[in-house]
Amino acid sequence: MTETKMSSGTAQTPIGDTELQAGAEVLLRALKDQGVEVIFGYPGGAVLPIYDAIFQQNAIRHILVRHEQAAVHAAEGYARSTGRVGVVLVTSGPGATNAVTGLVDALMDSIPVVCLTGQVPTHLIGNDAFQEADTTGITRPATKHNYLVKKSEDLARVVHEAFYVARSGRPGPVVIDLPKDILIGKAPYQAPPSAAHRSYRPQTEPDAGQIAKAVALLKSAKRPVIYTGGGVINAGTAASAALAAFVRKTGFPCTSTLMGLGAYPANDPQFLGMLGMHGTYEANLTMHGCDVMLNVGARFDDRVTGRLNAFSPGSHKIHIDIDPSSINKNVPVEVPIVADAGRALQALLAAWDADPTPVDRPAIAAWWKQIDGWRAIQCLRFTQDMTKGAIIKPQYAIQRLYDITRDLGREIFISTEVGQHQMWAAQYFRFDHPNHWMTSGGLGTMGYGLPSAMGVQVAHPDALVIDIAGEASILMNIQEMSTLAQYRLPVKVFILNNQYMGMVRQWQELLHGSRYSESYTAALPDFVKLADSFHGVGLRATSVDQLDDVIREMIALDRPVIADICVDQTENCFPMIPSGAAHNEMILGAEHGGNLQAGGAAGLTDEGLVLV
Amino acid sequence: MPSPIDTTLRSATISVLVENEAGVLARVIGLFSGRGYNIDSLTVAPVEDGRNRSRINIVTSGTEMVIEQIKAQLDRLVPVHRVADLTLEGPHIAREMALIKVIATGNNRAESLRLADAFRARVVDATTESFVFEMTGSTDKLDAFVELMRPLGLAEVSRTGVAAIARGARII
Ligand SMILES: Cc1ncc(C[n+]2csc(CCOP(=O)(O)OP(=O)(O)O)c2C)c(N)n1
Ligand SMILES: [Mg+2]
Numbered sequence: 166m167t168e169t170k171m172s173s174g175t176a177q178t179p180i181g182d183t184e185l186q187a188g189a190e191v192l193l194r195a196l197k198d199q200g201v202e203v204i205f206g207y208p209g210g211a212v213l214p215i216y217d218a219i220f221q222q223n224a225i226r227h228i229l230v231r232h233e234q235a236a237v238h239a240a241e242g243y244a245r246s247t248g249r250v251g252v253v254l255v256t257s258g259p260g261a262t263n264a265v266t267g268l269v270d271a272l273m274d275s276i277p278v279v280c281l282t283g284q285v286p287t288h289l290i291g292n293d294a295f296q297e298a299d300t301t302g303i304t305r306p307a308t309k310h311n312y313l314v315k316k317s318e319d320l321a322r323v324v325h326e327a328f329y330v331a332r333s334g335r336p337g338p339v340v341i342d343l344p345k346d347i348l349i350g351k352a353p354y355q356a357p358p359s360a361a362h363r364s365y366r367p368q369t370e371p372d373a374g375q376i377a378k379a380v381a382l383l384k385s386a387k388r389p390v391i392y393t394g395g396g397v398i399n400a401g402t403a404a405s406a407a408l409a410a411f412v413r414k415t416g417f418p419c420t421s422t423l424m425g426l427g428a429y430p431a432n433d434p435q436f437l438g439m440l441g442m443h444g445t446y447e448a449n450l451t452m453h454g455c456d457v458m459l460n461v462g463a464r465f466d467d468r469v470t471g472r473l474n475a476f477s478p479g480s481h482k483i484h485i486d487i488d489p490s491s492i493n494k495n496v497p498v499e500v501p502i503v504a505d506a507g508r509a510l511q512a513l514l515a516a517w518d519a520d521p522t523p524v525d526r527p528a529i530a531a532w533w534k535q536i537d538g539w540r541a542i543q544c545l546r547f548t549q550d551m552t553k554g555a556i557i558k559p560q561y562a563i564q565r566l567y568d569i570t571r572d573l574g575r576e577i578f579i580s581t582e583v584g585q586h587q588m589w590a591a592q593y594f595r596f597d598h599p600n601h602w603m604t605s606g607g608l609g610t611m612g613y614g615l616p617s618a619m620g621v622q623v624a625h626p627d628a629l630v631i632d633i634a635g636e637a638s639i640l641m642n643i644q645e646m647s648t649l650a651q652y653r654l655p656v657k658v659f660i661l662n663n664q665y666m667g668m669v670r671q672w673q674e675l676l677h678g679s680r681y682s683e684s685y686t687a688a689l690p691d692f693v694k695l696a697d698s699f700h701g702v703g704l705r706a707t708s709v710d711q712l713d714d715v716i717r718e719m720i721a722l723d724r725p726v727i728a729d730i731c732v733d734q735t736e737n738c739f740p741m742i743p744s745g746a747a748h749n750e751m752i753l754g755a756e757h758g759g760n761l762q763a764g765g766a767a768g769l770t771d772e773g774l775v776l777v
Numbered sequence: 778m779p780s781p782i783d784t785t786l787r788s789a790t791i792s793v794l795v796e797n798e799a800g801v802l803a804r805v806i807g808l809f810s811g812r813g814y815n816i817d818s819l820t821v822a823p824v825e826d827g828r829n830r831s832r833i834n835i836v837t838s839g840t841e842m843v844i845e846q847i848k849a850q851l852d853r854l855v856p857v858h859r860v861a862d863l864t865l866e867g868p869h870i871a872r873e874m875a876l877i878k879v880i881a882t883g884n885n886r887a888e889s890l891r892l893a894d895a896f897r898a899r900v901v902d903a904t905t906e907s908f909v910f911e912m913t914g915s916t917d918k919l920d921a922f923v924e925l926m927r928p929l930g931l932a933e934v935s936r937t938g939v940a941a942i943a944r945g946a947r948i949i
Contacts, residue, residue: 301800306811310855313799330855364796365855490849493842 185351188320189214192281192343194354195324197224201252203243203623204228205236209256210296211283214348228623228652231644233260235616237267237338238642241276242603242620246578248401250277250331251620257283258296261303261342266610268307268338273607274424275399277336279327280308286346287315300342309337314344317352325357334367335488336399367487371504371512378500379459379483380516386457387528388535389417392440392469395424395606396462396486396506398599404507405429405599408461411510414517416529418536420448422463424606427596437536438545441469442742443588446544446751447536449740452477453748454535460484462506465496466607467744467776475747485509544740545592546756555709559586559661559732562712563593563633566659569716576628577601578621582614582638585667585738590633592738612641615658619645622654629657629720636662636729637686646699649725657719658727660692663734671737675752676774692729701725745773788817789844790863790871790941792949793833796856797823804854805833814847815839818873818916820938830858834941836871836916861949863941871941875919876901877910881930889929896922907932 186194192215196204203226208216219227230236233255240251255264261282271278282304285294301313310330312323320343327339383389391412397404405428412419412435419429420440429436438445440452452458458480463469465484470476473495482498484491485506492501502509549561563586570577579594580603581587587604596602603621605613614632622630632639639660649656661667669684693703702722706715712730719728739754795801802821809816818836823829837847844862852860863869877898879889886908893900893910896918902909912922916939923934943949 302803305800305804306807311800315799334853364858367853488849488853490846490853492849494846494849497842 185353187214187218188317188343188348188350188352189218191320191352191354192324192348193218193222193225195321196252198357199325199328200249201225204252204254205230205239205243205620206254207231207233207236207256207260209260209283211257211285211345212254212260212281212343212348214345215254215281215283215343227254228619229648230616230619231647232642233263234267234612235619235642235645235648237264237271237278237280238610238613238616239620239623240278240280241267241271241274241613242580242617243624244276244278244620245398245603245617246600246621247624248600250279250328253278253280255280255282256296257285257300258298261298261300265303265307266608268304268340270605270608270610270613271338272307272309274605275336275395276338277331278338279331280338280340282340282342284313284342284344287344288346290344300340304340307338308340309335311340311342313342314347317347317350320347320352321355322358325355326362329362330365333365335396335491368489368503369487369505369508371485371502371509373512375500375502376509376512376516377520379502380513380520381522382457382481382483382500383415383417383459383517384520384522384524386417387525388454388456388532389415389459389529390451390455390457391415391417391419391459391461392421392452392463393419393425393428393461394422394463397425397428398462400462400487400505400507402599404505404510407507407510407514409433411514411517414514415524417459418451418533420444420451422466422469422606423591423604425463426591426602427599430597431595432597437540439591441466442471442744443592443738443740444469444742445592446542446740446753447539449742449748449751450539451536455480458482460486460498461510462486464491465494467495470495471742471750472745472747475749477748542753542757544753544757547754548756549709551709553708553710557706557709557712557730557732559589559663559736560593561709562659562661562730562732563589565712566631566633566716567594569713570629570631570720573629573720576625578603578618578625578628578630580604580614580618580621580630580632582632582634582641583609583611583668584635584638585663585671585736586633586635586661588668588738589661594633611635611638615639615642615645615656618656618658619648619654622656623652630655631657631659634658634660635667636660636664636689636692637666640690643695646696646701646725646727650700654725655723656725658725659719660727660729661732662689662692662729663732663736664689665734667736668738674737675741675743692727696725696727699725701727703727703729705729705731707731743773744776745770783841786838786840787844788836788838788864789847790869790939791835791837791848791851792861792863792941793835793851794824794858794949795831795833795854796858797829797831798856801831801854801856802833804856805835805851808850808854809837809847812850814843818938820940834939836939859949861943863943866943867947868944869941870944871915871939872913873916873919873937873939874911874913875923875934875936877912877923877926877931878907878933879910879926879930880907880932882906885929889926892922892925892929898922
């Protein structure tokens with residue numbers, strides 16, 4: 166650590182500041198220099214010096230959540246909708262342990278978050294002091310990196326480094342554990358370093374030779390597909406624009422993971438919809454049958470691949486990822502490209518034009534003809550009984566929400582909880598822009614949607630922010646209704662209320678002989694009254710004729726709203742590739758004659774039963 | 778078509794140059810346990826080149842895909858400077874040291890001493906009923922010696938684990 170800007174002493178630091186301030190003030194100054202405008206937090210003994218410093222300034226706004234898990238999800242929503250780092254502040258012990266679920270969520274979905282945790286003073290660490298927890302120990306596998314600041318002179322440097330680590334390469338959560346004596350004691354300030362980090366320098370520029378190989382492979386393709394993921398969103402809006410340009414230039418079909426929705430416009434004819442466990446028939450069969458696959462910023466997750474040894478068996482694969490450990494982890498690929506997704510796509514565009522080889526247009530046309538045949542199945546078709554008093558199909562509720570909101574000309578952000586409603590939202594709400602879809606993909610955290618929407622609304626006060634929720638999930642962070650009221654955040658909670666943990670019920674129906682063990686929630690609250698008691702507005706639709714009015718009223722209200730949409734309790738989410746099955750062993754819904762198999766072989770197997 | 782996944786196992790000696798900071802060893806060990814990788818041997822110590830760095834040597838085994846994964850996972854840890862697969866990158870030397878206690882009298886005692894001599898183990902402690910041998914060598918050589926001592930009164934073994942370095946002028 167003798168190198169230039171990373172040095173810890175102030176004396177030899179040219180950009181340093183010899184004036185000493187309290188650690189908490191140094192902390193806030195470092196945050197300000199990192200461009201932080203908002204912190205989501207919850208106070209406690211160990212962080213009182215920080216709260217005192219927050220009280221005495223106006224540059225950084227603090228949003229007081231009602232549970233530390235929610236603070237992290239709010240920071241995630243803030244980060245994902247803005248492309249900036251989300252910031253969390255919690256106290257030691259229970260404050261830190263409550264934040265762990267949010268940290269793992271951010272880790273799995275590669276969301277940049279810096280979480281400041283209070284800690285007992287350094288001389289008490291290890292003594293089982295009041296509200297002491299081994300926070301760096303607990304969060305080591307829950308974060309991209311973590312720090313315990315043991316010396317005042319390290320404080321500013323560590324904060325700057327934490328932001329760099331959180332947002333660079335594959336983004337992720339970073340914890341800074343702050344003993345109380347460090348916050349109170351005097352510390353020197355250092356500005357953000359201009360020198361490169363001593364050990365963490367992720368590769369962002371693609372290798373030109375690999376790009377040329379990729380282009381040659383893509384030009385030789387007869388049945389290509391472009392499969393994109395959250396990495397494109399993380400690479401910024403320019404990456405999404407480059408993706409759109411590349412897909413259009415090639416004329417190839419494009420599909421997306423759950424996390425990647427919005428990177429390529431869902432309404433474009435070249436988009437096949439989401440792939441994977443609840444992906445579309447056409448997306449999954451295209452993946453299964455392709456001869457060249459270009460994966461941009463996705464990680465061959467098990468929700469996407471299904472049974473690995475049957476995953477896209479005949480294809481040459483190209484994988485662009487900023488994280489080398491994502492490449493060849495689950496699926497061996499022939500052309501690995503370690504790079505930022507945006508840089509790689511721009512390089513592909515340039516190399517595509519430079520390579521005179523024509524694509525095999527007749528073959529691509531024949532491929533599209535086959536894909537159009539799969540599309541003609543209309544795997545997402547459902548029938549809504551339109552007679553007065555008829556029960557609402559959950560798919561119809563989402564479709565109406567989409568149709569009504571798209572015509573408003575407002576900016577719309579959607580978050581979700583976890584379950585069937587999440588999958589229906591992914592299937593029926595069509596995202597044409599990146600950063601407008603917040604969902605817990607990797608961890609599948611029930612309770613993510615409401616706080617995440619809160620974070621989005623803080624960042625975008627004038628936008629329409631809707632949490633598409635299930636009645637079970639929403640109860641996991643329902644306390645945040647109080648935060649919404651305090652800060653006048655007009656988030657809309659749109660509950661698809663089937664009175665079941667629908668996704669659990671669906672698996673029990675398909676895999677456990679319809680024994681609905683503990684998946685029915687008795688004694689649900691009255692969501693209308695609940696909204697009212699939290700200073701919001703409660704609305705309810707119990708039949709199809711009430712749906713549009715409730716949606717319109719919800720949108721028109723400039724207040725937090727819970728819309729309790731009572732939907733068909735027996736509806737299942739299709740298409741579905743059961744765990745352990747292959748893409749061509751998809752189950753389609755009742756619309757298509759019940760458990761119609763796409764491929765023929767039975768998708769449900771004993772081996773699949775052990776999988777999640 | 779891509780070749781089918783290779784399922785043969787190989788051993789790999791991996792050297793990792795890390796920033797010598799709190800928790801770095803826990804990070805490396807946690808990575809192995811959390812992801813279910815094998816650790817056959819692990820050594821760590823600061824390597825004084827004036828830059829506050831430590832070197833971790835890990836001997837592990839797995840399929841080619843798993844070993845590549847291990848290296849990539851190590852390399853993305855923030856305090857890691859460099860990861861080198863000594864097994865792949867060319868000839869290398871891997872050595873460990875062992876202290877081996879044998880409690881024996883009579884013939885067995887004499888035989889243990891003869892074998893120690895043949896293996897170039899040094900006697901670093903002796904009583905009328907015991908020896909402590911110090912031995913440096915490859916893991917295989919140490920294993921072989923320990924096995925020979927077993928019937929002669931092997932009582933206790935303490936091993937350092939493997940330290941490794943590339944042959945020739947190459948550095949990691
Ligand atoms: C914190 C947490 N606990 C448990 C689960 C397992 N789980 C996945 S979906 C689900 C049911 C969700 O029910 P609901 O919110 O009503 O959504 P629905 O499926 O009915 O649309 C459960 C329990 C989870 N994903 N997260
Ligand atoms: Mg439900």
